[in-house]
Amino acid sequence: MQPEDRRLFIGGQRSVRRTLVVRALLVLIMYAVVIIAFWLDRGGLEDKFDNEISFVDVVYFSAVTMTTVGYGDIVPVTPRARIIDSVLVTPIRLLAWLIFIGTAYQLVLQRLIEDFRMRRMQSKLENHVIVCGFGHSGACVAHELVVRGMEKRQILIVDVDRDVLQIAAEQGFIGILGNATQEETLQEAMLPSARALFVCTHRDDTNVLVVLTARSLASTVRIIARVEEAENEKLLRQSGADATILPSRIGGILMAGSLETTVLANHVMELISATGRIVLIDREVQTQEIGQMPADLDVLAVAVVRDGRELVTTDPDARLRPQDRLLVIRQATARS
Known part of the structure; x- marks a missing residue:
């Protein structure tokens, strides 16, 4: 399974790309150890072609030895060289093959593993909260819910950006890669059994589509939608949103109230935040x-x-x- 196919993001779950990079670095390090060992004991090797062992010969011999190809043109002839091959190189060779086989096995079965994790996650989700869009507003919503006592594993993030979802997963949230305007994505997020849906994308037209899709799937779930333009607030309400929030209006009111003093703004922020x-x-x-x-x-x-x-x-x-x-x-x- 390629990294771009990954849909479920859970904290502690290493990405496929990162796994491949780590394993490739490990193989290169082991390869370098074998090269150094044979180069230091190059006098114990015999080249049947020209009877000279150069650094290129050592690099070549290390590669064919680790991969068990063994053409026989370069061979260890001294007891020490054979001990190095048996005690040091053989375990490294086995470990390298285990890494190759394990990586291939993981890539082949990654889709099955992903489906299993998705089903297990869905079986545990009930009365949860879905946050569509993990930008500034979505992240603030998620963290405020945690402050108010909700467990992070009960907050599910839906976004189209896998990098954003990786950040959310590292913070302890569950993420699903997908377009929230599509029924399939919201069904995967178990919308019908959710407590609430927060629609926090930065486009009102997208928010309207998300609300319409969500309302068609779950008639009773509470939907709170972000609004960018004031004239779209009525449209979101008509689409099925139970509450609409216009951040620019709230910010403008607080800024105007701070004309003479910051006490008003600070007081209002304390009132509406669980940390006040x-x-x-x-x-x-x-x-x-x-x-x-x-x-x-x-x-x-x-x-x-x-x-x-x-x-x-x-x-x-x-x-x-x-x-x-x-x-x-x-x-x-x-x-x-």
């Missing part, structure tokens, strides 16, 4: 809170979410009901 000293969380209304006004609670509630609408805490209709959710600001839990 204070965090904004969305939680269910507890039984003992039903019937109360948000201002009467022992927590700092900033909004009530009811039937998809947000009510400010001072709204007379904000008295808590069983199906409501609360947006609450609280101190972050200390982490070790």
